Amino acid sequence: xxxxxxxxxxxxxxxxxxxISSKQNVFWFLSPFRxxxxxxxxxxxxxxxxxxxxxxxxxxxxxxxxxxxxISIIETIQKFNENSFSFQKQNDFHIEKxxxxxxxxxxxxxxxxxxxxxxxxxxxxxPLEIVKRYCKEIHYKLNQKTYYAxxxxxxxxxYEIRNKYVKMCLVKKDISLIKNNQNQLKIFESWSDxxxxxxxxxxxxxxxxxxxxxxxxxxxxxxxxxxxxEKIETYFDQDDTGKSATNFxxxxxxxxxxxxxxxxxxxxxxxxxxxxxx
Numbered sequence: 001x002x003x004x005x006x007x008x009x010x011x012x013x014x015x016x017x018x019x020i021s022s023k024q025n026v027f028w029f030l031s032p033f034r035x036x037x038x039x040x041x042x043x044x045x046x047x048x049x050x051x052x053x054x055x056x057x058x059x060x061x062x063x064x065x066x067x068x069x070x071i072s073i074i075e076t077i078q079k080f081n082e083n084s085f086s087f088q089k090q091n092d093f094h095i096e097k098x099x100x101x102x103x104x105x106x107x108x109x110x111x112x113x114x115x116x117x118x119x120x121x122x123x124x125x126x127p128l129e130i131v132k133r134y135c136k137e138i139h140y141k142l143n144q145k146t147y148y149a150x151x152x153x154x155x156x157x158x159y160e161i162r163n164k165y166v167k168m169c170l171v172k173k174d175i176s177l178i179k180n181n182q183n184q185l186k187i188f189e190s191w192s193d194x195x196x197x198x199x200x201x202x203x204x205x206x207x208x209x210x211x212x213x214x215x216x217x218x219x220x221x222x223x224x225x226x227x228x229x230e231k232i233e234t235y236f237d238q239d240d241t242g243k244s245a246t247n248f249x250x251x252x253x254x255x256x257x258x259x260x261x262x263x264x265x266x267x268x269x270x271x272x273x274x275x276x277x278x
Contacts, residue, residue: 017217114148160190177225187235188210193235236261
């Protein structure tokens with residue numbers, strides 16, 4: 001059965017959704033279906049089932065994907081049968097993904113200067129000059145070990161953490177809204193796609209507002225925020241999830257929304273296009 005073949009924790013990790021606490025084999029998350037400050041979404045890793053106490057709703061992996069992807073149960077099963085979902089197994093779900101207040105401490109935020117981080121940016125063709133305008137170098141302690149990485153801030157005073165080996169969030173997962181007091185909005189899944197866009201179209205930097213989701217699961221939140229814009233352009237990944245996200249916005253916001261990702265249609269995302277084409 002599908003529910004036994006694929007772990008729910010693996011699926012959530014693929015979506016950049018991580019627990020904030022755990023006890024034995026039970027993991028607690030901030031609900032991916034709404035904004036909240038107290039975790040009410042539970043995953044029992046032993047039974048591979050979830051329950052959202054805020055909505056009074058739970059079930060199997062199929063139920064979760066159906067609700068999170070905004071597709072029917074039948075469509076979800078069909079996609080599995082067509083191998084449309086891609087999962088990377090997270091062997092022995094790593095405890096360092098769990099973000100509780102007692103497990104980490106931010107030691108320093110400064111301008112990016114460490115050579116390994118600069119080298120990482122060069123490998124991804126992300127210009128240091130642009131990255132420095134939006135990111136910092138963060139030094140932090142996690143589970144009694146000290147690390148450093150590139151930190152991209154979000155609206156909840158949290159940070160998306162990236163280096164060659166780590167992809168995680170500190171403090172709290174949330175969107176990042178960059179305001180230039182414009183009436184047009186461009187939406188990206190990740191900060192690396194956003195930086196890639198600024199490199200490709202430098203004159204646009206202050207002509208639009210920019211929304212970086214930091215996780216596609218956050219798309220369905222803050223719809224009222226997007227209502228205020230006259231025009232919205234999306235730059236999502238070239239996969240079923242990205243297409244589903246754009247279709248969701250078009251359903252909610254009608255003709256305001258335009259999918260502007262066609263120029264990198266042969267690549268996974270905007271940053272990959274930059275790496276191989278520029």
